[in-house]
Amino acid sequence: MTDAAPLEAPGADQWRRLSTRMLLVHPVKEFIRFLPAVAGLLIAGSTSNGGQWWWGLIGAGLAIGLGLLRWFTTRYRFTADQVQLRHGLFSRSTVTAPIDRVRTVDVTSSVLHRVLGLAEVKIGTGADDKELALDGLTTQQAGALRHELLHRRRGVADGATPEGAVPGDESVDLPTGFADEEEILRLDPRWIRFAPFGPSGLIAAAAIIGVSLQVINEAGFNPDENSTVQNGIDQAERIGVWVAVLILVIGAALLVLLLSLGGYLLLYWGFRLTRHTRGGTLHVARGLLTTRATTLETRRIRGVELQEPLALRLVGGARLAAITTGLKGSDDRAQSSMLVPPAPVAVARGVADRVLGVPGTTEVALRRHGPAAVRRRYSRALLGGAVLAVAAGVAGFLVTPWLAVVAVVPLAASALLAGDRARSLGHALTEQHVVSRSGSLLRGTDVIGRSGVIGVSLRRSYFQRRAGLTTVTMATAAGDQRYDVMDVTQPVATALADDLLPTHLAPFTNSPVE
Structure with missing residues (x-):
C-alpha cells in the first residue's frame, strides 16, 4: 500500500472554496432533490388549457440556481488545531472539528463524484450532533486528509516518527509500510x-x-x-x-x-475490512456505483453488536457493527459502524473475535434470566396477539364467516415469538466484556468493554416490580450510549452493577430501587 501524500496546507490559514468541479455536482443534486415537484409542474403545465409548461422550467432553474449558490457560499480552511467549514448566505454558520478529537473519517464518492474525481469527507468528533462534511475535495485530497487526521497524527502521537522527519514536522511523507495494512475480511460473492x-x-x-x-x-x-x-x-x-x-x-x-x-x-460490492496496525485504525471500503470508505480509531471502539434479524437468522446469516465513539445519528451509525455485511454468522463471529482481540466472546454461555422473565415474554406477546386476533377475526367474519379462523394466526405467531424471545434472552460478564442478548425479530448481541461503561442505572416499571424484575442500563460514550440487560432479578441486577462499577451503588445499597 502506498501512503497518500500529506494534505497541502493553505498559507496563513486562508479560507478556500471547494473544487470548482462542484459547480457541476451541486446543480444536479438540487435538481434531483426537487425532481418530483419539477415533474409535477411540467405535467400540470402541459395539460392545462393555457399550456403553461414554462412553470416546470422555472422550477428547474431555481433548483439549479440553489446548487450554484451553495458552492459560492461555502468555504473551508485548516488551522493548526482545527478543520473549519463556513456556509450560508443570509445566515452564516461555521462548523469546526478539533483535529485532536477526530474519531472517524468517512469518505464517500457518488457516481458523479467519481466521474469528476471528487469525494465527500465527513469528520466525526463525537462532540455533538453536527458533523463537518467537506463535499468537494479531490479524491487525492480526501485520501490525504483521512491519512493526516487519523493515521499520521496517531503515529506521531505514539512516538513513531518517520525516518528523516523531526518531531512535529508533518510535511514529510511517511515511508511505505508505516501504516501497515492487515486484511481482515473481503466480500465473498456467494x-x-x-x-x-x-x-x-x-x-x-x-x-x-x-x-x-x-x-x-x-x-x-x-x-x-x-x-x-x-x-x-x-x-x-x-x-x-x-x-x-x-x-x-x-x-x-x-x-x-x-x-x-x-x-x-x-x-x-468490493467490501473490504482492513486493520492499520501503526495507525491504530480499522478501514472499511465498499460500494459499486457510490463508493464509501470509513476509518475508525480502534482505541475508540468500545465493543461490537452482532445483529441477527429473524429472517437472516433462519438462513444462518448475521451482520456485525462496531460500538464506537464519534458517530452521531442512527442512520450515520448504521452505515459507518458496519464491520460485516449480511454474511454467514460464523464469519461475523470470527471478525468480532479479531476486532475485540478475545476469541469466543460472542459465543460465550449466557446466564438465563429465570421463569419470571420468560412469563413476561409470553404475557406481553400474547396480549398483543390477542388484540390482533380479535381484529383479524372480526374482519374475516365480515367478509365471510369461515374466514374468522384467521384469528388463530396472530395467536400462534405470538406464542412462537414469545418462545424465541425467551430463548434469546441472557447475559454474561467476562473478564473484559459484558455480553447482553435480547430480541427475536431483531435479535442483537451487544458486547461492551467493561472499561467503556461509565455509568449504571437500575430501572423497574410497575409491571417489573410486580414480577420482581429489573433492567440494568449501562451508559457508555459510544454507539447508542445506553445498553440494557433486560429483566433480571433484583439480586442479579445489584451484583452486576456492583461488578461493573464497584463504588457506584454503594450510597444506595440500603435504599429500594425504583
Whole structure:
C-alpha cells in the first residue's frame, strides 16, 4: 500500500472554496432533490388549457440556481488545531472539528463524484450532533486528509516518527509500510444469497412507490379519468379479484427480490475490512456505483453488536457493527459502524473475535434470566396477539364467516415469538466484556468493554416490580450510549452493577430501587 501524500496546507490559514468541479455536482443534486415537484409542474403545465409548461422550467432553474449558490457560499480552511467549514448566505454558520478529537473519517464518492474525481469527507468528533462534511475535495485530497487526521497524527502521537522527519514536522511523507495494512475480511460473492432476507428490497420498493406517489400527486393525476387504470380494473374483474391479487403479490415479491439483490451489490460490492496496525485504525471500503470508505480509531471502539434479524437468522446469516465513539445519528451509525455485511454468522463471529482481540466472546454461555422473565415474554406477546386476533377475526367474519379462523394466526405467531424471545434472552460478564442478548425479530448481541461503561442505572416499571424484575442500563460514550440487560432479578441486577462499577451503588445499597 502506498501512503497518500500529506494534505497541502493553505498559507496563513486562508479560507478556500471547494473544487470548482462542484459547480457541476451541486446543480444536479438540487435538481434531483426537487425532481418530483419539477415533474409535477411540467405535467400540470402541459395539460392545462393555457399550456403553461414554462412553470416546470422555472422550477428547474431555481433548483439549479440553489446548487450554484451553495458552492459560492461555502468555504473551508485548516488551522493548526482545527478543520473549519463556513456556509450560508443570509445566515452564516461555521462548523469546526478539533483535529485532536477526530474519531472517524468517512469518505464517500457518488457516481458523479467519481466521474469528476471528487469525494465527500465527513469528520466525526463525537462532540455533538453536527458533523463537518467537506463535499468537494479531490479524491487525492480526501485520501490525504483521512491519512493526516487519523493515521499520521496517531503515529506521531505514539512516538513513531518517520525516518528523516523531526518531531512535529508533518510535511514529510511517511515511508511505505508505516501504516501497515492487515486484511481482515473481503466480500465473498456467494454471500449475495443473504440479500433477500434483509430489509433493503422492501426499503427500495417503498422509496420507489413513495416517489411515484409524490409525482402523481404533484401532477394532479386522477385515476378515475385515466383509461389505462380503468382498463386494468376491468381486466382484474374479468379474471377474478383473487387471481388479480395473487398476480400482484407475486409481481411485488419478484420486484422486492430483484431490488434486494441489486441493493446488496450496490451497497457492498468490493467490501473490504482492513486493520492499520501503526495507525491504530480499522478501514472499511465498499460500494459499486457510490463508493464509501470509513476509518475508525480502534482505541475508540468500545465493543461490537452482532445483529441477527429473524429472517437472516433462519438462513444462518448475521451482520456485525462496531460500538464506537464519534458517530452521531442512527442512520450515520448504521452505515459507518458496519464491520460485516449480511454474511454467514460464523464469519461475523470470527471478525468480532479479531476486532475485540478475545476469541469466543460472542459465543460465550449466557446466564438465563429465570421463569419470571420468560412469563413476561409470553404475557406481553400474547396480549398483543390477542388484540390482533380479535381484529383479524372480526374482519374475516365480515367478509365471510369461515374466514374468522384467521384469528388463530396472530395467536400462534405470538406464542412462537414469545418462545424465541425467551430463548434469546441472557447475559454474561467476562473478564473484559459484558455480553447482553435480547430480541427475536431483531435479535442483537451487544458486547461492551467493561472499561467503556461509565455509568449504571437500575430501572423497574410497575409491571417489573410486580414480577420482581429489573433492567440494568449501562451508559457508555459510544454507539447508542445506553445498553440494557433486560429483566433480571433484583439480586442479579445489584451484583452486576456492583461488578461493573464497584463504588457506584454503594450510597444506595440500603435504599429500594425504583
